[in-house]
Amino acid sequence: MRRIVKSEIYRAFHSYGFLLSLAIGLVIAVMQIIKNVVPILQYVDLVFLYPDKAGNFPHTVFNKWLGGELTGLYSHLYFLFIPLLAVLPYGDSYFMDRKTGYTKNILIRVKSSSYHSAKYMAVFLSGGAAVIIPLLVNLGISALLIPSVLPEVSTHTHAITAVSMWSALYYSHPYLYLAGYFGIIFLFSGLWATICLPVSFVGGNRFLVLLFPFLLYVFINSVSDFFGFSALSPLHFLQPSQSVVPANFVVILIETILLAAITFGIFTIKGPHDDTF
C-alpha cells in the first residue's frame, strides 16, 4: 500500500499537468499583483505622512490580495478556474491508466483496493495543492508589499459583514481566518478534482472526464442563483472575501461531506469490482 501511494503521489506531483496548472494559477496570481497591488504602493506611506488627517486609513493586505478583492477580475477568474486547475494535474490519470493498459500492469502487482485508494489520495492532494499554491504565493508577495494592518470595519472597504462566516475572526485575527479559508479551499479543490474518478467509469473521452467537474461547478452556480440560494454555489463560498454572498459553514460542511462520500464511495466500491482488460 505504501509503495503504491508513494508512486501515485510522485506521478501526480511530477506530471506535466501539475506544472501547467501551477503555471496558469501563478500567471493569474502575479498579474493580480502587478495590476492591483503595485499601483497602490505609492499611497501606502501617505497615511504616515499625514497621520492627523481624518478618514485616512492605510491599505491592508487583507482586501488587496487575490482572495480578498471585492471587485477584482483576477479573483473572479481564479475562483472560476478552480475546477480546471484542480483536475489538470492528475484528474484524467485513472481514465488514461485504463485506456493505455497501465492499470493491468499495476493490478498484477498490488491489491486493487490499494491502487484505487492511492489513486484517490493522489488526485485529491494534487488538486488541492495546484489550487492553493498560487494563492499562498499571491498572499505572500502581497504581504511583502502592503502592511498587514488589522481590518477596520468602519472603512467600508471589506466585504465581510456581521452576517459573514467567521466575521469576528476576520476582524480580530485575519491570518487565522485566512488559514481556515485555505483549509476549506484545499479540501474543496481536492474533492472537486476527485469527481473525475467516478466520471472515468462512464466518460467516453478524456475531455468529458476533465471538463465535467467544471461544467458541474458552473451548473450548480446557475441553479443555486435561480433558486435564490447563492450561498450553495462553491464559486461564491470559496472566495475568502465573501463578496457576492455571505458563506455558510454548515452548507460548506454538508457539501464537503456529500462530495467526499459520493466520489470516494463510488470510486472505491465500483473501481476494485470493475473488470480490467
Added chain:
Amino acid sequence: MIPSDTQKRGTLHYYILYDWSRGILHRWPVFLASALIFGFAGLQCCDSYATLRMSGEITALPSFLDAWIYAFKGMAVFNPLSNQPFNIPALWLLIEIFIAYMVSSYPYTDLDGVGRQVLVRSQKRWHWWFGKCIWNISSIVLFYAIGAISLLLVVLLKGGGGLTLHPEILDIWEMQMQAPAGSWKIMVFLLPLLMSLALSMLQMAAMFFVKPMMSFAAVVAVLVCSAFFNTPFLIGNHAMIMRYALFTPGGIEPLPAIAIDTGLFLAALLVGKLRFDRYDIY
C-alpha cells in the same frame, strides 16, 4: 462517369455527412442538454414574470422575445470603482461555457480515432478541416435553434408568446431602450449567434496550436474578461444584449460587432487550415 466508392469517400460532402453523423447525431445528449438549459432559462423568465404579476408590477404574459433577451441579457457595464462585487450572470455564463464545451472535444477525439482513417482515405487535409468547420457551424446553429424552440415552448406553455417586447420588464431588468433602429429585433437574435460562431471557430483553430483544454480555458478567460471590460474587441460583449447600444449609451454597435465577428471567423478558418496543413498526426 460514376465515381467509385473510394472516390466518393474522398469528396467534401462525404466528410460533411460523416461529421453530421458522428458529431451531431451520435452526440445527441449534448443537444438535449441545450434544450434543458434553454428550457430552464425560459422557466426562470416566466417565474420572474409570475412574481411581478402577483405584485401588480406587470400585467402582460412573457413573450418569446422577452425570454430570449432574458437568456442573453448578460450584465450591465461593470465599473471596477463602484465598490460593487463583480459577479457574472450565472445563466449567461452557463450557456456560453456549454457552447465552448460542445466544440471542445469532437474534432480532437475524431482525429485520434476513426477520423484519422477517413483522413488517410480522402488524401486531402483541407476536406477534413472544412468538414469540421461546417460541423462547427451546424452544431452552433442547431444549438441556438433547439434553444429558441425550447424557450418558445416554455413561453407558450405558460400562456405567453409573440415577439412583443414589454417595456415594464425592461425597467425591472434595469434596461432602458435608446432610439431603436428598424432592424434591432434581428440584431438581438443574430449577434449572439455570430459571436458564438466566431468564438467557437477561434477555439477550434486554437486547438491545433495548444491542447484543447488550453483553448477551452482561453475561451472561458475571454468570456470573463468580456464581462469585466466593455469593449467590442472582447467579443463576449456581442452576446450580452444589455450592453448593446440599443440599451446602453456608448454600447456595442451592431455593424462593427458583425464586422469583428465575421473577420475573426474568417481569420480562424484560414489560420486553422494553414495550421492543419502542417499539423503532425500520429
